[in-house]
Amino acid sequence: MARPVVSAAVIRELDRRAIQDLGIPGLRLMEAAGSACAEAARESLPCDRPGRVVVVCGKGNNGGDGFVAARKLAELGCRVELFLLGEAGSLKGDAALNRDRWLEGGRPIREVRQISDLSASSLLQADVVIDAIFGTGLNHTVAGLEADVIRAVNSAGRPAISADLPSGVSADTGAILGEAVRARVTVTFGHLKPGLLLYPGAAYAGAVRVCDIGLPPLPEAGEARRIWLMDEADLAAAIRPRPAEAHKGMFGHVIALAGSEFMPGAAALCCQAAMRAGAGLCTLIASEEVLRRALVGPVPFTGAPLSDFETLREQCRGKQALVVGPGLGRGNDAAERVRRAAREIEIPAVFDADGLNLLAGRLELLHEARAPRILTPHPGEAARLLSCSSQDIQADRLAAARTLAIRAQAVTVLKGARTIVADTGGEAFICPAGNPGMATGGTGDVLAGIIGGLLAQGHPALEAARLGVYVHALAGDRAKLRWGERGLLAGDLLETMTEVLRDIERRG
CATH class of the missing domain: 3.40.50.10260 (YjeF N-terminal domain)
Structure with missing residues (x-):
């Protein structure tokens, strides 16, 4: 517990x-x-x-x-x-x-x-x-x-x-x-x-x-039961066994609004992580150029070209989760799509990277959402959302995560050493796992994809965030044992996270 x-x-x-x-x-x-x-x-x-x-x-x-x-x-x-x-x-x-x-x-x-x-x-x-x-x-x-x-x-x-x-x-x-x-x-x-x-x-x-x-x-x-240290056994019960007659439609479809000219890899990492987390399907919505560069080889996700916001809205219809932001960039078109997605898309959504940066000063858009929202900022992104400095965030990470979750009315994952997950009522969970080797480009894209994949399978927002953070951290620890901290790559977590999920499921 x-x-x-x-x-x-x-x-x-x-x-x-x-x-x-x-x-x-x-x-x-x-x-x-x-x-x-x-x-x-x-x-x-x-x-x-x-x-x-x-x-x-x-x-x-x-x-x-x-x-x-x-x-x-x-x-x-x-x-x-x-x-x-x-x-x-x-x-x-x-x-x-x-x-x-x-x-x-x-x-x-x-x-x-x-x-x-x-x-x-x-x-x-x-x-x-x-x-x-x-x-x-x-x-x-x-x-x-x-x-x-x-x-x-x-x-x-x-x-x-x-x-x-x-x-x-x-x-x-x-x-x-x-x-x-x-x-x-x-x-x-x-x-x-x-x-x-x-x-x-x-x-x-x-x-x-x-x-x-x-x-x-x-x-x-009361406040005495508002902060918790995550425990693997507590999360194991959240992983449900798959029925023998399972098919891909039973495990949800993730839509990823991700990738840009210079960051197609972020989109690919996010989509692969969603599939590794157990989603049945994942579709990358991006420009044709990004799709050409991301859909290389036998990747487990599909793609669809993005022309305008209505294209995104239509792609999300009947799907179970949306991930917004990995490698997206901050152009005018991206800004409009992110802000409208925050308010208008009616399925659970994860906002990461530029999906967060483009919401700075506009957290009220999240208040109008008709489905759960999860924010996954690092300290710099959290600082932009709260109009303060990253030093302010790091000086009291617990207060920062709880404040952002309450102000945004969105489950918040404050990344970093001892990642914190906070819900909209101010309850917070501290993850004891993870290591410095994970401080490398792309690991945040993997986390966003994992959480999106869990959302698509029907996990409630807080549970998806907690389970996703812990699986991500344990995957990083296992990757450290295999390859060492120095030089650990985000893609390494894609290999180890399935082992982590398997072991947690067995314990459950």
Whole structure:
């Protein structure tokens, strides 16, 4: 099943409910969190001698988790040094209580008021460093002494275990707030957070473990159940077995408005991907020149010449899905066809590449559509649609995908590392698969074709987008294993995606 991914605000509310509404002592939650960190650290310690552990604590509850972890490891016989950013007397609440428990054992706290107070030799000699500086509550840029300490932890090069989040990573966006700890393992409490899955934060999190510390269940509705991590098993049920008496008419007909003089290959990739995804038929609608160049060899799709928009409308009649944009170009004729297709074509449609660029400033056309629409932008295209910069999109990819889906009233696939699928109500799904080798021309055309092929087979828009994104990403991962990241081609995914679909169907 898809796993929930929750924001810092949701976690704060769960904490509040646990303590105030259900009467669960905060001390018990902290004990469970710190114990989980200690267990993760213990697994990295040597077996032939007492382990050396450095615990670096902040002044909040994350630091309290660190005090618990330090105490647990000391009780196991480890040589533990505990460093605290600031004065021990400044701790409050449960963190202060766990400070006192640490001190009751006659163990010292080494206060760090300047960077020289953090022993470089201790860090270098440690088998493990536990990072308990900042958690989900971090809301400022890490600078000054805090940044110096994080840099020192990273420079030591010792395995770091982060409590809840790598210190310096935004829980909600994955942004690096100045400096961040590069963890080998992150032990996160209760539920996954977006910042552990979205880059650049995901690159700092290392292996992520979700630890149940006794928080109450998530509410059945609301923001707590709006973000999900895609799961292969969840999608396997969506792939339906084919009946023995099947014929091509049962699996839908895709129309592709794609290709231009200098990009006929994009159209061919899109159409082949639609067929590989299982569509019964696919017809490329393009100029005669594009058709001559795309319909080369024993291709599995057909072609029809395009003269005007009415030709497209007629070709779409009785068909099941339309893909608009791969390699299309941005000429005046293309602009008219794309904009009218967005509003007037009465079958489900995918808009990609120039099919998106030509809708910039005209998202209201999608509001008039009488059938579902799916947008598949990369960050630059999303920026044009939302009238902002690609840097704005990348700074908060989750918010960008959800905002575009709501404004356009179209399922949105924000491509990139950890592709996000968002629906028109703001629900979002993060894809955990994919690799940098897929950052090459044509892979987006393949994705658009896959989604179009799934739409044609009757999958609802959100399901087609989620399944298409996951199949595309897994196909890329399989292609990486076969050919490596460097030099991976979009066409390689056409070979591996059928293997992926076969394996998912078997598991289902």
